[in-house]
Amino acid sequence: MRAIYSVGALILAAAAFGLAQQAQKPVENPPPAAAGTVMSNPHYEISEEDKARKNPLPFTDVSVERGRKLFASQCAMCHGATGDGKGELAKDMNVTLPDFTKPATLQKRTDGELFKILSLGNEAMPPQDKRMSEIHRWQIINFLRAAGGAVPKKSTGQEVTDEQYVEAH
Numbered sequence: 001m002r003a004i005y006s007v008g009a010l011i012l013a014a015a016a017f018g019l020a021q022q023a024q025k026p027v028e029n030p031p032p033a034a035a036g037t038v039m040s041n042p043h044y045e046i047s048e049e050d051k052a053r054k055n056p057l058p059f060t061d062v063s064v065e066r067g068r069k070l071f072a073s074q075c076a077m078c079h080g081a082t083g084d085g086k087g088e089l090a091k092d093m094n095v096t097l098p099d100f101t102k103p104a105t106l107q108k109r110t111d112g113e114l115f116k117i118l119s120l121g122n123e124a125m126p127p128q129d130k131r132m133s134e135i136h137r138w139q140i141i142n143f144l145r146a147a148g149g150a151v152p153k154k155s156t157g158q159e160v161t162d163e164q165y166v167e168a169h
């Protein structure tokens, strides 16, 4: 019986590996922008599964506030403290950034899509997948929604801590 199980497990593992290989198409990054060029609409490799991924954090004032702090230290230099795209570094790099304070800017992006974009980064924006924990990325996404005018719910005081999040995922 044991042997049959492990053969089965091997086949499953091989199948999963094959699928993973297929899913991992090379990331098509745009060619590096020459100094002084204005970057717009970089291409991100985002699957339907990424798009459908739900934000595990409730959209509350506490999680928005946590996201705001992270955004201030990790993103505002380019995207501006409010998300308006007017950060100092963006000026220096001569890139034009989208204005996240306009509700339309991120409206068509799902939370899952934003999570993937943050994780991948682009030629100018550092990828966060190895730099920032998942819960912090989701908190920033809640902040981005608030920056775009969505009104968060009042906290119930039940927000998970970083440790609880790590245990649950």
Ligand code: HEC
Binding pocket: 039, 040, 041, 042, 071, 074, 075, 076, 077, 078, 079, 089, 090, 095, 096, 097, 098, 105, 106, 109, 114, 117, 118, 122, 124, 125, 126, 128, 140
């Ligand atoms: C070094 C500058 C820089 C930093 C730091 C940076 N970004 Fe970006 N970001 C960019 C550039 C450039 C783009 C591409 C702009 C475009 O779409 O034309 C971008 C695009 C994005 C987009 C995609 C918008 C869309 O719908 O296409 C999101 C969301 C975003 N950034 C969020 C963040 C967050 C959150 C952080 C902090 C964790 C961050 N960025 C840090 C430069 C930066």
